[in-house]
Amino acid sequence: MVAYVVHTKMMASGDHEVHVEGCEWCPPDEQLCKVGEFDSSEQAFEAAKKMYPEANGCHLCLPEHYDLS
Ligand SMILES: [Zn+2]
Numbered sequence: 001m002v003a004y005v006v007h008t009k010m011m012a013s014g015d016h017e018v019h020v021e022g023c024e025w026c027p028p029d030e031q032l033c034k035v036g037e038f039d040s041s042e043q044a045f046e047a048a049k050k051m052y053p054e055a056n057g058c059h060l061c062l063p064e065h066y067d068l069s
Helices: 041-051
Strands: 002-007 016-020 032-038 055-057
Touching: 002 041, 016 041, 032 041, 041 055
Parallel strands: 016 055
Antiparallel strands: 002 016, 002 032
16 A cells, blocks of 8 residues: 655646655645555545545656646
């Protein structure tokens, strides 16, 4: 299982970035909300989307869920 977190602050792009916990691009702890622990990034991303519909993957740790648009 891998722990995932979501940035509680919206980025300038309008996204809430989702990270694997401990990613070097993670914002400070006070700007993070735990998504939970999941077996796959797909499950984590689904859960993050329920918290923030604008969730977008981090380009570094979740490139498969990173959407530039
Ligand atoms: Zn990341």
